[in-house]
Amino acid sequence: MLICIPLVRHRWIGFVAAGAMLLCLTQCTTPAPDQTTDTAKPRILISTDIGGTDPDDFQSMIHFLMYADRFQTEGLLSSPYGPGRKEAILAMIDLYAQDLPRLQAHADGFPAPDSLRSVTKQGAVDAAPYPGWSVPTEGSEWIVRCARKTSDQPLWVLVWGGLEDLAQAVHDAPDIKEHIRVYWIGGPNKKWSVNSYAYLAEHHPDLWFIEANATYRGWFMDEGAPTELSNDGYYDHAIRARGHLGRNFKQHYGGSVKMGDTPSLAYVMHGDPHDPTGESWGGSFTPITHSARRIFDRPSTERDTVPVYATLEWRFPGPDLPVPPDSACFTLEVNQQTWPGYALGGGQYAVRYSSKQEETSTYRISSNLPGFPTQTGAYVSQNPWPGAVHAQDYPLGNQWYSDRTEPEAFMAKQQGARTVAQWRTEFLEDWATRWQWLADAPEE
Template sequence: MKHLRKVTCIRLTVLLALAFLVQCGIAAWAKPKPRLLISTDIGGTDPDDFQSMIHLLMYADRFQIEGLVASPYGKGRKKDILDMIDLYEKDLIQLKKHSPAFIDPNSLRKVCKQGAIPEAPYTGFRTATEGSDWIITCAKKKSSQPLWVLVWGGLEDVAQALHDAPEIKEKIKVYWIGGPNKKWSVNAYAYIAQNHPDLWMIEANATYRGLIIDTESPAKLKADSFYSNYIQGRGAMGKSFINYYKGDIKMGDTPSVAYLLNGNPANPTGESWGGSFTPIKRSSHTIFNRNSTETDTVATYAVLEWVFKGPTLAIPGDSVCFTLNTGGQIWPGYYLGGGKYSVRYSPKQAETGVYTTVSTIQALNGQTGKYVSVAPWPGKPGPDDYLPGSHWYGDRQEPAFFLGVQQGAKTVSTYRDAFLLDWAKRWKWLYHDGPMND
């Protein structure tokens, strides 16, 4: 009898201890932290990556951060990531009062790597970088979990890693903030879509804009008021935040992190803070062997490719021989060999585009034309389309999920307020001087 009472007492003690652990949130052992590698164009042409990096570091207790790769288009470098980690280190004492699981800053510094700096040439890859090699190293680690590769800029390092070690496709899941980044990284994208269609990929061309657009949020959560209500005066990271868009919330890359914070990331078609997506069986790709005109309609976010004939030159393939100017921006065109030249472009919005070519080669100089891009992506089927496999996902196409002209953005905007209020609680952890706005 005494033995039974003793066993019962032990069991009760164990149950109470487990209940306490669950209540305190320490039962996270039951759900392993996602393995995470970020490829970011921080410090490049858009300051929003600084905002997103601050957000990521404020949730560093929720992830196994295995890589931070600087893959910029522009002047950004690895040092920009290290500068953000320095700010994080200053706030770490306060953060750890609320969660001891925050990552040691030196551990983060060790996984910072420099990735590709120039955009990929026509082939879609160039040479290995510290960043692309690190993607391979992390992907090949023995783990029961996939490596989540969140791409906030160009796909250059991902494309290089897949070229150098295609077997890593079985180990990684990619969430890519496309849209404008697709323009800058169009050759790397074309390489991946053509040669690695079996990659597990979320291609978010517009869904992420549901976090930027604040039309459905209350005044205190508007992009231009969240800083003054919840961030100002809170820690070293809060003091830095004002330097990017004057503190206005943009963070176009953050939905990739939010996707892993709330929802079931193994199911892209479900609901999450980072959006809901649909499987796609093709990715729009149109080849023009002539100058296109206003009668040529393509999908927004499609890959457009113009092929021109010119002289046969004794120069290496992938040599830049002309430029295509459209929308006030300039895109390099390449020699393919055998008197063929090509340039790719991806429109980031519905538009009537006008282009002109410039070259010292007479046959390539002054070519001009138009195209019309329309929503939704991927649009009508075409003979040149890329054919992704069964694990490639894109923005929801139903009209009900459009936010204005932004395809799929409602699947994020629906959760914008909940997401920001959760983040606001963490900013409170860094507040020293009195009460914070609710």
């Protein structure tokens, strides 16, 4: 009897100058870029893994709700890793509803809670198989519906987790590509949705796509921040005892600021979002012409050095068995986490992985299939991304952007992070003003 392995995913988050452009660094005196001059509010759709295995999406959802007057919110999709479902989004909207009178006392345009509930949809709950897409979900179909609306504005698809729903939507309706702009928080999310990423990079390189693998980390890298603006100090300074949303914030990381997905929202709040190379609260990016990929038809070793965030793929022969298509029939174990591998047919097997940071790691490939060849190996991943051009890379179009490579844009080993961190005082003080709204009684 042929048995395929059930998989349980464990997730933890653990240099060329661009022309004459000068990056503003921590001591920059240039004022923060103002909100986009477009009279219409940006159209946004958020895909989040809230309620899954990383609590920071709750913090980002609180931030979004407190600025919801600034956007036309067309979708809130639950695309979790782990137990999260759309009910986690709905629970946050319930808290927002209780705080709404105080928010409305200070600004017009906050959406009604029922309007947000009506656009909350369930997305994919499983990782895509090897092809990178599977079957439509309520979430993927909602992306298509929103993208096809008649509008003078693009739909900003802000992806806080995996790419499964986006990849499914683009696969099912490639015509939507000209109507969407994607800002994806990659890095750790890339390894969990590596098959969907590979599908998009290989088959839809003409997407307008910001791939933030490390830039987003500048939101919570608080080197040199005063106590009141530090990750651990900001709660007492700005949030404590302020509204139902403020009390909920304390439940996630003990109130310490992480919010690694928030830069995607901040990107369309301040600056010109149509110019990724410019300055914004969500970072500054550079065009990339290729996405690093390495294919191994043998066990890799520590002599195999790859760019960080590269798509790594191991292909090898095994028993020619009638394995059901798209079933996970072996595992790749790296850093005490496991990823599914697939039979390609004809006795050929493959598995993909992407490292979230510079590392030297070992791996083990194994299966309960009879005659399957267990193997071990290693690899080394290094900055910068995407590295020098390699024959196996995915070639990209002229609208794919990623983390800046200039040394001065790095914070420690985090590429591009300083392009977000440089605005830390501005965006946290701006948010503190809104937290104060929740401390005030609503006007009668």
